[in-house]
Amino acid sequence: MTIPEQKIEEVRAAANIYDFISPHISLKKRGRNYIGLCPFHNEKTPSFTVSEEKQIFHCFGCHAGGNVYRFIMDYQKISFIEAVQEVAKQVGITIEVSETEQTEGQSEQESLLDINTAAAKYFLDNLLNSHEGETARQYFERRKIKLQTIRTFGLGYALPAWEAFINFAREKNIDLNKSVQLGLIGKTNEGRLYDKFSGRIIFPIFSSTGRVIAFGGRILENRENAAKYLNSPESIVYTKGRVLYGLSHAKDDIRKLDKAILVEGYMDLISLHQAGIKNVVAVSGTALTEEQVQLLSRYTKNVVLLFDADAAGMKAAMRSIELLLQRDMEIKIASLPVGEDPDSYVNNFGKQAFEEIINRAQNFLEYQTDYFQKQGLFNEPATSAEAIRELMKPVALINDELKRTLLIKTIAKKFNLREMLIEDELRKILAGQHKVELIEAKRREVTESKVLDSILPAEKKIPQQIINLEVELIKLLFEGSEKTVELIVHHVNEEMLSSDAHITIFNHVADAYNASADLTAGALIERIKDEKIQRYISNIILEKYTVSKIWEEFHPGESREKILEKYTKDTLCKYKHAHLDERANEYYTEMENAGNDEKKIDIMKLLRDLNKEKQLISEELR
Template sequence: MRISEQKIEQIRSSVSIVDIISEFVQLRKRGKNYVGLCPFHNEKTPSFTVNEEKQIYHCFGCHSGGNVYKFLMEYDKISFVEAVQELADKTGIELELEKNISDEQQNELEELYELNNISARYFSDQLLVNNEGEAARKYFEERKLTLKTLRVFGLGYSLPANNSFISFAEEKKLDFNKLITLGLVGRSEKGRLYDRYPGRIIFPIFSPNGRVIAFAGRKLDERTPGGKYINSPETPIYIKGRTLYGLSHAKDEIRKKGMAIIVEGYMDLLALVQNEIKNVVAVSGTAFTEEQVQLLSRYTKNVTLLFDSDTAGINASMRSIEILLGQDFEIKIATLPKGEDPDSFVNNFGKIKFQENLDKAQNFLEYQTAYYESEGMFDDSGKTADAIRELVKPAALIKDELKRSLLIKTIAKKFNLREMLIEAELNKAIKNISTLESTQQRRTNIQQKTELSDAGNKDISTTLINLQTERDLIKLLFEGDVEVIKYIFDNLNFDDFKDERHQEIVKKVSAHFLQKENIEVSLLLDEFQDEKVELYLREILFDKHSISSKWEELLPDSQSEFKLFNYAVEVVNKMKINILENLIQQNLQKLEQAENEEEKFELIKLGNELKNERLNLLKETK
């Protein structure tokens, strides 16, 4: 399928990249940019930056970046066409797809999605149709799951015979290398292919937009080799820590009710949904991650944790509280009677009793206080002080000062202490967090400063001063108006830029400017074939590389086109001076090698002309 360039640009220009990314990432304004924790790698200090004016994003940690389409493609693991379609749906712009035979070939991601889809249908058929699926059907019947639930969530079964799925794949002529990538098939050290899920019930895992991205297989028979669960490995379309089981089915109900229930396991979720409790997602065997919280924040900022009442469940709740508070969530924690989990409770006592229990959910302070009390931490003054410090720590993660202040009052009143004491402990906790973040930021800065300047060519005339001047000129091409851009191109040639990356960037900008008479950064980035150059340009635009201190005077508050034009004249002159100094050095080398007086005379004359020209430019630049 092909979409016209005009339609792509119409859709892109009708949305704000800040608004779109804010659905996935909590962004805060910092200067002219917005910053937040990167959704593409784990980090404690925000390095993910979005520029609304240029409609691009860039992460200084993992180097991800691009325009709004690139973000959706990378975050949701979808194709370009799907990203355009998603934004078209948001904006209400009708999308017309032009068919083109050469474009009918699916890209690699699409092939992986299709293989998962075919496999999910196969597993479902083995459960619902094949006589050999009786054991799995009986298991689900004992767990009180209906046929409707099995169909809605695509549950399946992998037959016990080791080669059942492989035989199916051979019959359908599926790509075994891709099946291995997806974790549906394994290969032994001797090269033998084997099914990865024989004798297991299958839980397909869906992306937020409803595509099968992975599988989990639970064994029915304890004699089956391997652990209780076997999960898909991480693949180009699946990252475990960024997936919430059931979200594609629950997202509309979560939005409608304004809150989400978070449970641990697949069966917990299925039992609740079957009992008409649909605003529920499961972390499915992984510790609750910041990426999952960011994903959930797209739909709500209110959650109720409902984990098992055993030690593992309590520890999971404690960890989740900290992560959720750090992302500005409102949190409640529901508890179940000892020995119960959401699956057993709702099946034993019904929806009404379950809802009554949910209504009794505690806020995080009440929950943690009750836990510390059950652990005997309030039995003596030493333990009580430790418990209070533990209660204060999560409060340090709350960014809203009013909420923090109210929490201080609550803790002080509960333990009959002066607010000043609690506030002092809170400040210590905040300081500890700030110190940790500052240390991590310093490490990042040191790493960036110690990176070697990969200049892109080996011309010894390219000095750090030259590079900074060239970078300033590139920056001006994107910050200045039409007059600034024209002035730079009228006074310099492509080969005046000694760094090969700079040459490529300037050539692309020139062609783009001639075609559109302005520079659309978010479109221009897509024109680079070399990903390293595209990344390097993003780093210049987001000021990673050394830029003249002059920018601090010009941007962002005091920027004016007059100032930028004057600065452009200054930098162009500086570039010309650099060029002249190189020519003077080359001329001196030739003079040393000259063999006759006539040649020496001409070289001396040329050298004086170059020096005079340089002197005039130096006077203009001052």
């Protein structure tokens, strides 16, 4: 579906970006703006800036930026349409979905999601009603999965055939190429199409808002040369590391209980959910990623990891623990008796027994120390030192110093270790880490300037002075002042601008001005669909600078509007002069190369005209 531009703007104008960001991020007032810790990258000092005045946000660390829609899209990992709907809901505006708009101009993303939804329904129907589905039904029966649970998670079965889904897709007019993109259909080297999930149990993977974005398929019978699990490839609707399986089903309970249980497999999660333990998410397939931790941290800071109690399980968990610690999560580790997994355990012993296991979960450091002790590592000085070093690595990731100290004390006491020894080791690691941080900060600076360079011209030789003034004018277009925009639109034309990005921005703002549309930055940015340009704009207009700041100091007591106007005129004047000076330079070069005096006189006339033009500009822009 599409939403009319007018509606999109109406909703945006009714929303205050601050109200949409502040519930999620603690913001502090600084000058005209608000700042806070960026939710899109890991940082200790705030570089995430929100401007209520301009209705935009920008992070100077990772360059995320845009208006309220961009924030909701990136934060909730949802599509543009969904973001508009979400904002509309919160500001109390109803969006009518007209039938005609639904088929025409449907976004690529929406059409892919529709295919996934149709496929999920088809797989579910196979599982429940088809003759061939019997083996799959038996599988779920053996795993004690009830019909209601199958429906809740939309579980399904892909018939063991070459073209069962393909035929279904043809019948329903589903785009086959898009189905290939989504990994529902495969293509042999000879170009023959085939059902990708053929013969597999299907686990639809939902976005946090409950849309089917991908599928996981588990093989039902042991087949040679076939992987046990098959996952959809990444697509524009699915980024592997950004999704937690089961989150859409678990998020309410996670919030309510302020705790999330992290398990490894689909079936673990589904069995627990069926048993009434619903605050569960699964990593499934990949190692836990930073994005997943970030996603989870929106719902709770308390995580219980549930994994195999063997050395391999421990090792796998360590990486997850580190990522969780960096986000300041409280981590506990629960382990099940040898030979049990969450699925089997809850089926054999029930909900209460499982909850006891969760309640007995140990702090991660305690757990690991315990584990090392059982292995006898603390018996020998050499292995003991090595073990302590291992223990302190994750501790060093905790930002809160008090928490760190407390942890060390507890561990030292409990395991009879020398506190000093532990602290020494921690100090060494922290010193090393500080160095890494400095290097990272430096690297960020470099990439930051690259972001800007990539959008500004490289080919044309344009004097830096012109570019600087031009950037200043672009900034001024977003000050929300009609007078300022009018001046710039009147005095600048496309040919003067140095880059395609600036031309795009200029034209969009000019269009808005000519249509008497809203000129706040948040509204203007919406007109410019290019995400890279949006980020560029939010970056330059929220820069520490600012234009008017400096001028206000020079012109105390004058209104902001007046100061802006003066500054705009001054900048325009300098900009236009700079262009004329450029042309003058060309004339001088020509004159030097001119053969006869007649030619020289002609050029001198041109130069005189240029000077007159400069004077006129100065007068006009006084």
